[in-house]
Amino acid sequence: MYDVAIIGAGVTGTSIARKLSRYKLRIALLEKEADVSFGTSKANSGIIHGGFHHNKKYLKARLEISGAAMFDQLQRELGFPFRRCGILVAAMHHDEMEAAAHLFRQGQENGAPGIEFCSRERMLELEPKLSQNVVGGVYAPSGGIIEPYRFVFSLLESAVKNGTTVYTEFEASHAEWAENCWNITASDGRNILARYAVNAAGLYADNISKMFGAEEYTIEARKGAYFLLDRLAEGHPQRVVFPVPSRISKGMLVIPTVEGTTLIGPTADHVDNKEDKATEGNHLALISASAKLLVPSVSEQDAITNFAGLRPALNDDFYIAFSEKVPRFLQVAGIQSPGLTAAPAIARMVKDMLLKDGLELSEDPSYDPFIRQTVPVRTLPAEKRAELVEQNPAYGNIVCRCEEISEAEIVEAIRHGHTTLDGIKFYTRAQMGRCQGGFCTGKIIRLIQRETEIPYNKITKRGGDSLILEGEL
Ligand SMILES: Cc1cc2nc3c(=O)[nH]c(=O)nc-3n(C[C@H](O)[C@H](O)[C@H](O)COP(=O)(O)OP(=O)(O)OC[C@H]3O[C@@H](n4cnc5c(N)ncnc54)[C@H](O)[C@@H]3O)c2cc1C
Numbered sequence: 001m002y003d004v005a006i007i008g009a010g011v012t013g014t015s016i017a018r019k020l021s022r023y024k025l026r027i028a029l030l031e032k033e034a035d036v037s038f039g040t041s042k043a044n045s046g047i048i049h050g051g052f053h054h055n056k057k058y059l060k061a062r063l064e065i066s067g068a069a070m071f072d073q074l075q076r077e078l079g080f081p082f083r084r085c086g087i088l089v090a091a092m093h094h095d096e097m098e099a100a101a102h103l104f105r106q107g108q109e110n111g112a113p114g115i116e117f118c119s120r121e122r123m124l125e126l127e128p129k130l131s132q133n134v135v136g137g138v139y140a141p142s143g144g145i146i147e148p149y150r151f152v153f154s155l156l157e158s159a160v161k162n163g164t165t166v167y168t169e170f171e172a173s174h175a176e177w178a179e180n181c182w183n184i185t186a187s188d189g190r191n192i193l194a195r196y197a198v199n200a201a202g203l204y205a206d207n208i209s210k211m212f213g214a215e216e217y218t219i220e221a222r223k224g225a226y227f228l229l230d231r232l233a234e235g236h237p238q239r240v241v242f243p244v245p246s247r248i249s250k251g252m253l254v255i256p257t258v259e260g261t262t263l264i265g266p267t268a269d270h271v272d273n274k275e276d277k278a279t280e281g282n283h284l285a286l287i288s289a290s291a292k293l294l295v296p297s298v299s300e301q302d303a304i305t306n307f308a309g310l311r312p313a314l315n316d317d318f319y320i321a322f323s324e325k326v327p328r329f330l331q332v333a334g335i336q337s338p339g340l341t342a343a344p345a346i347a348r349m350v351k352d353m354l355l356k357d358g359l360e361l362s363e364d365p366s367y368d369p370f371i372r373q374t375v376p377v378r379t380l381p382a383e384k385r386a387e388l389v390e391q392n393p394a395y396g397n398i399v400c401r402c403e404e405i406s407e408a409e410i411v412e413a414i415r416h417g418h419t420t421l422d423g424i425k426f427y428t429r430a431q432m433g434r435c436q437g438g439f440c441t442g443k444i445i446r447l448i449q450r451e452t453e454i455p456y457n458k459i460t461k462r463g464g465d466s467l468i469l470e471g472e473l
Contacts, residue, residue, distance in 0.1 A: 001026070001181065001193045001194070001195070002026045002027060002028040002165075002192060002193065002194040002195070003025040003026050003027065003194065003195050003196065003359065004020055004025060004026075004027050004028070004194060004195070004196045004197075004198060004354065004359070005027075005028045005030060005182065005184055005192060005194035005196070005197050005198070006027065006028070006029050006030065006197075006198045006200055007030050007172050007184075007197065007198065007199055007200060007201050007208055008030070008031065008039070008199070008200035008201040008202055008204075008205075008208075009029050009030070009031035009033075009036035009037070009152075009156065009166065009168075010036070010037060010039045010040060010041035010152065010200065010202050011037070011041040011148065011151065011152050011155070011339065011340055011343040012041075012200040012202070012332055012335050012339060012343055012346055012347075013029055013031075013198070013200035013332075014029065014036060014037075014152050014155040014156045014159060015155055015343040015344055015346060015347035016198060016200060016332070016346070016347045016350050016351075017029045017155070017156075017159040017164045018155045018156075018158050018159040018162075018164075018347065019344075019347035019348060019350070019351050020164075020347075020351060020354075021158070021159045021162035021163055021164050021364075021367070022162065022363060022364060022367045022369075023361040023362060023363060023364055023367075024362050024363075024364045025163075025359075025361070026163075026165075027159070027163070027164045027165065028164075028165050028166075028167060028192050028194060029156075029159065029164055029165070029166045029167070030167050030170045030172055030184070030186075030192070031166070031167065031168050031169075031170060032169065032170065032171035032172070033168065033169070033462070033463055033464075034168055034169055034419075034420050034423070034460065034462060034463020034464070035168060035417075035418055035420055035422070035423040035426075035462075035463065036152055036153065036156050036166070036168070037148070037149045037152035037153065037426060038422065038462060038463070039202045039203065040202050040203065040309055040310055040311065040312060040339075041148055041149065041152050041202075041340070042148065042149045042152075042309070042422075042426060043224075043226075043277070043307050043308065043309030043310075044148055044224070044266075044309050044337070044340060045224075045226075045253065045255055045263065045265075045266065045337075046145055046146050046147060046148045046255065046257060046258070046263070046340070047087070047143065047144070047145060047146075047240055047255065047338075047340070047341070048068050048071055048082070048084070048143060048144040048145070048146055048340070048341045049064050049068060049087070049143060049337075049338045049341045050068070050086075050087040050107065050112055050115065050140025050141075050142055050143035051064055051065040051068060051107055051110045051111065051112035051113075051115075051140065051142070052089075052103045052104065052106050052107025052110060052112045052115060052138065052140055053103065053106075053245065053250060053338070054106075054110075054338075055106060055110075056109065056110045058316065058317045059317050059318050059320065060317055060318045060338060060339075060342060061110060062345075063318065063338075063342035063345040063346055063349065064338040064341050064342050064345075065110055065111055065112070066342075066345040066348075067338075067341050067342040067343060067344045067345035067346070068142060068143075068144075068341050069113075069142075070344040070345065071084075071144065071146070071344070074344060077158070077369040077370050077371070078151075078154035078155065078157075078158055078370075078371055078373075079154065079371070079373030079374075080146065080147060080150045080151045080153075080154045081146065081147040081150055081258040081259065082144060082145070082146045082147075082151070082258060083144055083145055083258050084141070084142060084143065084144035085143070085144055085145055085238060085239050085240065085256060086126070086139060086140065086141045086142075086143055086144075086239045086240070087139070087140040087143030087239060087240045087242065088118075088123060088126060088127055088130070088137055088138070088139055088140075088239050088240065088241050088242065089103055089137045089138040089140075089242045089243070089244060089245075090123060090130055090131070090134045090137045090241055090242070090243060090244075090294055091134065091135050091136050091137045091244050092131065092133050092134060092135065092243070092244075092293060092294075093135065094135055096135070096244040097135060097136055099244045099245075100117070100136060100137050100138050100244055101117060103138050103244075103245075104116075104117040104138045107138065107140060112140055112142065113141070113142040114140070114141040114142060115138065115139070115140050115141075116138070116139040116140075116141075117136075117138060118136055118137050118138065118139050119136055120134055120135055120136050122136075122139070123136060123137050123139075126139055126239060127237050127238060127239050127241060129235065129236075129237045129238075129295050129297060130237075130241065130294065130295060131293060131294060131295065131296050133293075137244075143239075143240060145240065145255065145256065145257060145258045146258060146340070147257070147258055147259065148340055149426035149427075150426065150427070151340075153416075153418075153426065153427055154371060157371045157416065158369065158370075158371050161368065161371060162364070162366075162367050162368065163364070167186075167190070167192070168463075169188070169463065170186045170188075170190060171186055171187040171188075172184050172185075172186060172201075172208060172211065173185060173186060173187040173211070174211065175197065175211050175212045175213075177212075177213075177326060177327060180195070181193050181194060181195050182194050182195075182196075182197045182212070182328070182329070184197065195328060195359075196328045196329075196330065196354060196357075196359060197212065197328065197329050197330070198330045198332060198350060199212070199214075199329065199330065199331050199332060199333060200332045200335075201333075202219075202312045202335065203219055203221055203274045203310055203312045204219070204274070205219055205312065205314075205331070205332075205333035205334070206218050206219045206314075206333070209323075209331060209333070212323070212326055212329050213325060213326050214323035214325050214326045214329050214331070215323060215324070215325060215331065217314060217319070217333070218314075219274075219312045219313065219314050219333065219334065220270060220312075220313045220314070221270070221271050221272075221273075221274045221276070221310040221311070221312065221313070222268055222269065222270055222271070222310065222311040222313050222336070223267065223268070223269045223270075223271045223276065223277070223308050223309075223310055223311075224265060224266025224267055224268060224308060224309050224310075224311060225265055225266055225267045225279045225280070225283045225287065225306065225307070225308040226263050226264065226265030226266050226287070226306060226307055226308070226309075227263070227264050227265060227283075227284055227287055227288065227300070227303045227305075227306045228257075228261055228262070228263055228303065228304055228305050228306065228307070229261060229262040229263070229264065229298070229299075229302040229303055229304065230261065230302045230303075230304050230434055231259075231260045231261050231433075231434075232302070233261075233262050233298070233299065233302035234297040234299065234302075235254065235262060235264075235291070235295050235296075235297040235298030235299060235302065236256055236260070236261075236262045237254055237256050237262075237295055238256060239256070240253060240254075240255050240256065241253060241254045241255075241294045241295060243290070243293070243294060249268040250337070251290070252264065252265055252266065252267070252286075252287055252290035252291060253265070253266075253291075253294075254291050254294050254295045254298060259429065259432075261304075262298070262302075264287050264288060264290075264291040264298060265283075265287045266287075266308075266309070267283055267286065267287065267308075268311075271310070274310060276310075277307070277308045277309070277310065278308065279306040279307065279308050283306070284300055284303065284306070285300075288300040288303075304433075304434050304436060305436050311336040311337060312333070312334060312335060312336055313334065313336050314333055314334025314336075315334065317334065318332075318333075318334050318335055318339075318342070318346070319331055319332075319333045319334040320332050320333075320346065320349060320350070320353075322353065322357065328357070330350060330353060330354070332346060332350060374409075374412070376404075376405075376409070376429075377395055377404065377405070377406045377408075377409060378403065378404035378405070388408075392408050394406060394407040394408035394411060395407075395408045395409075399430060399440050399443045399444065399447070400428075400429070400430035400431060400432075400433065400437075400439075400440040400444075401433075401435070401439055401440070402432075402433020402434045402435050402439075403428075403429045403430060403431075403432055403433040405428045405429060405430040405440075407447065409428050409430075410424055410428055410430055410444060410447050411447060411451060412428075413427035413428050414447065414448060414451045414452060415451065419448055419452050419454065419459075420459070420460050420461060420462050420463055420466075421437070421441065421444060421445075421459070421460070421461045421462070421468065422461055422462040423462075424444055424448070425437070430444060431444070441468070445459050445468060445469065456468075456469050457469050457470055457471065
């Protein structure tokens with residue numbers, strides 16, 4: 001019997017699990033995929049927003065501001081890649097300045113730290129790669145960039161260290177309220193009992209709500225496609241560059257990732273199929289044309305891969321509330337942008353709501369907010385690398401040449417339970433460089449086989465039937 005079962009291990013569910021793991025509670029985190037962060041949380045812009053895009057009448061705007069402020073402490077505790085590089089909104093025509101001024105005033109009212117309304121000269125001083133056509137804009141210095149999957153993995157590691165139980169490949173498919181608790185059954189027949197259930201199932205929160213007999217609503221999937229540019233791309237800015245937004249989207253941006261690559265995108269298109277993450281050739285032309293208006297040195301020649309993520313859209317705001325139809329069922333749905341930024345504040349809000357509802361929260365004296373922090377080998381000076389190799393020669397065997405990821409780091413990922421190719425990619429960055437796994441996939445498969453004894457023809461890209469190799473070697 002658990003106190004709280006959280007359905008969905010994206011950034012929302014894992015943030016909630018970590019927050020609750022501070023108390024003497026039994027917590028279960030249920031995830032249908034083979035690993036955590038395989039939903040929307042793996043494919044987004046990775047921006048910690050600056051607090052000016054939405055009016056604070058929206059819950060999402062208030063949670064964005066308070067969530068963004070929590071990232072410095074979270075980084076100290078969990079050590080994930082994060083940098084407050086600042087955000088620019090660039091107006092390219094004088095008739096966009098009115099909208100830019102509105103964003104600036106909104107940011108001031110929201111309490112966005114240090115927000116500035118900028119002249120053309122100031123914009124070019126802040127970002128010399130901006131187009132000379134810029135006429136002015138907004139600068140939000142508190143905005144930043146993060147590796148979203150790495151953030152989720154760190155949250156998970158911390159939650160597990162403090163007692164959370166994680167069930168992967170647990171697709172919640174049936175729920176029943178009996179004897180004062182929820183009995184949640186997975187599609188493979190496993191079941192768990194919990195006093196409270198939290199619905200953090202992203203795109204599928206509508207199905208989960210229905211399954212629990214709670215409110216009926218529809219989550220709409222809105223696709224955002226991106227192109228990733230090589231580390232050496234000339235069009236790599238120092239700050240996140242937004243256009244002036246439209247009514248339905250923040251527009252297509254140029255984003256310097258925290259690891260030194262550049263993202264351009266996303267598009268915003270409704271799709272009927274919630275698994276449709278396909279990208280299309282004509283997207284590249286559209287995205288790169290939009291990006292070049294902001295940063296002319298962006299070149300489609302630098303694209304090394306493309307991907308798409310799906311926004312779980314529900315009206316215009318987050319839906320965080322106890323069900324009014326069934327007992328002890330908490331909806332955390334419609335968590336579209338800025339969900340990544342808001343996640344720590346969503347977790348705090350959920351904790352407060354559970355407390356108010358009567359869940360006893362007594363602090364666990366053994367709670368430790370810190371996890372072991374490792375420094376990527378590629379960032380170490382030569383003498384430090386040599387010391388590591390002396391202790392463990394596997395640090396000297398570079399498996400992923402593009403990102404310089406060693407055998408020892410891949411083995412660490414596997415020993416932390418990431419046994420699919422994507423899980424290892426998101427944990428270590430191996431396969432994320434220019435060759436996109438062309439040279440290292442085979443070597444990683446051998447390491448998974450050696451460490452886990454999973455036969456090579458059962459190793460998958462991302463769980464399920466995404467097998468890589470067939471037949472006999
Ligand atoms: C294109 C795009 C760009 C974005 N950019 C930003 C940004 O720059 N900054 C920002 O703050 N936000 C951004 N967002 C929003 C942010 O990515 C999301 O708000 C956030 O990732 C949502 O996290 P989640 O945990 O709620 O959902 P998810 O990450 O989707 O997690 C839900 C989990 O529930 C699991 N699940 C579903 N059904 C079941 C079931 N039956 N049983 C068990 N598990 C189940 C899924 O497998 C999934 O892992 C962006 C989103 C998109 C799509």
